[in-house]
Amino acid sequence: MLIERQSVGRVEPRHYAFGSAETPMVLDSGRALGPVELVYETYGVPNEARTNAILICHALSGDAHAAGIHDPHDKRVGWWDTMIGPGKAFDTDRYWVICANVIGGCKGSTGPNSTNPATGKPFGSDFPLITIGDMVTAQKHLVDHLGIERLFCVVGGSMGGFQALEWSLRYPDRVHAVICLAAGAKLSTQGIAFNAVGRHAITRDPDWQEGHYYGTPGPVRGLASARMVAHITYLSEIVLDHKFGRRLQSADRLSYDIHNEFAVESYLSHQGTRFTERFDANSYIYITKAMDYFDIARTYGPLKDAFAAVQARYLVVSYTSDWLFPTAQSKEIVRALIANDRDVSFVDIDSPHGHDAFLIETEGLTRITSAFLDGSQRSQPLE
């Protein structure tokens, strides 16, 4: 089946703010945050009853710019442009696709680099700790604002998958379908461990300055280290070996230099540095903490009980070479849904691309997603 792939073209980021210092959003921690601002983008148009909305939830380092371009001169399209557009998996001829930057982020939504209304300065590490549930609650304010009674689908990979699951648990009557990619019902111990190393590198960088570094270059060395270790966990050994192997960076012979010798070292170092140009170190801390906290069983009880209250139908997708969120973690969700006689489809996609596969393996995912969304229209027609 050939799919004609077109772009959503030029899109305009939008802003929505809710709450205030007097009427703040109460976070899972008990702390208050307000006003809260969200940056979001939409692709496609709502139908009259606004029943065709698909909410895209981004991963750790993502943002609201999921498809299209902002400026005619942009060389790069949004991070999931392969999946969103006319005739694509999230078909903008049929669906109204929405993506918002998470709170705690640094891409326009309220986060540690936002101004603290109490001081007139950036929050820094005075920003309250947030959870995946808090991210979802903020999105729910936006969904209300957009006049959407029930999301046709919530979809996300990795931390986006956490949000998609959380939506169906926290607001069961507001979600018709969930697509959860490369995620799990909790962050694993190993996942927490890798996040902890990253945060350690940032917070021990003297330039972190206890989190109040705005106006200075900030902990770019620590953030680069954090990104490097995380980047390894996103790639499979197969991909690393195929892409770099033991190839030397710039010579036929070993240079016996204390610095980068192998191509994979230079690549990681480059990725680390580039990341510091586009991401805020405090946001990295806050968002990884939110991932650490994610644990459906802790919040909603044992998985079998937790999923008893959900109403959505689910598509759960794992990837064979993903070792950060191995297939077994997806199966755990699937088993809990089956135990509750819920409608769930599960696919373990054979891919060498590791955790990043959810961003890369779009051919297969397009077929699976399209079929799942078509099926989801049977129980909730788009009219």
Add this chain to the structure above:
Amino acid sequence: MLIERQSVGRVEPRHYAFGSAETPMVLDSGRALGPVELVYETYGVPNEARTNAILICHALSGDAHAAGIHDPHDKRVGWWDTMIGPGKAFDTDRYWVICANVIGGCKGSTGPNSTNPATGKPFGSDFPLITIGDMVTAQKHLVDHLGIERLFCVVGGSMGGFQALEWSLRYPDRVHAVICLAAGAKLSTQGIAFNAVGRHAITRDPDWQEGHYYGTPGPVRGLASARMVAHITYLSEIVLDHKFGRRLQSADRLSYDIHNEFAVESYLSHQGTRFTERFDANSYIYITKAMDYFDIARTYGPLKDAFAAVQARYLVVSYTSDWLFPTAQSKEIVRALIANDRDVSFVDIDSPHGHDAFLIETEGLTRITSAFLDGSQRSQPLE
């Protein structure tokens, strides 16, 4: 079979120096190093012909103190005390067991924290890059000095396994048997990647001071980060999950604090800090570089050809949950040996302990090793 496990008791570290500024050791890089000092320990006694010597090669953070105690008040025994002693796998009633600290190390042998004879100050980052081959060549000087014509066995796990393999390739007529645990014929791309992150954390720590930090506290934050990430790779997900899971560090409820929340975070952080008290950051850089360089095929040609010249018999051991040196990497060695009709035994030990299993799973290893060493006496009796 019950094995009576006794200790080798109190041992005295010994020193051996060879070479000089005028007659240095020429390293694989082409650079010169001399004089070279090695710290080593011996357990058991040589037989008359000195044919009963077993050389133990230590891993990245190991040292010459493999068994027994230095002082009657020592609370800790040597790092492989479970394997070395009267009646143990490396039976000191029968074998003369030797362990030397590698060059590049920081436990007494010549390394970056040694005095540079050219300046009278510590080498720091002026120390030349070394290889596994250089470590082995230095050990060969010691073996010559000790009057050993042919080592009965060379054994090591992880980087120690690299050295054991290298011994049999570089000095084929000097090794009767090789035991290679949790290693491979090269360091994988992922292995290089993790090492690169560790070195990045150290060298970007301002306290590294381009490697000339002796007399100051040094890059303890960077070294702690490096150890934390490496430590994760030594443990399996199973062990992490079983040992820590998502247990909180110090409370029944989430504290929503920016610092350590989960037990695994505190554990890693503690491991990182402790490591800085016993290890030199420059040695960490030099030894991980040596591991990166290890690639039998690069040095000796395609594995099948490389192992054509060896004379030793081999025991190759992998561990089912070791993801730093997965079983497939051991099998690669085994296949090359079989292709050359060499005497090789291979065991994949079922263990949840990940890469660290070679230090932990000593029951099974004792049985396998004892049988292999007994078998090795058939072709070379100890008289």
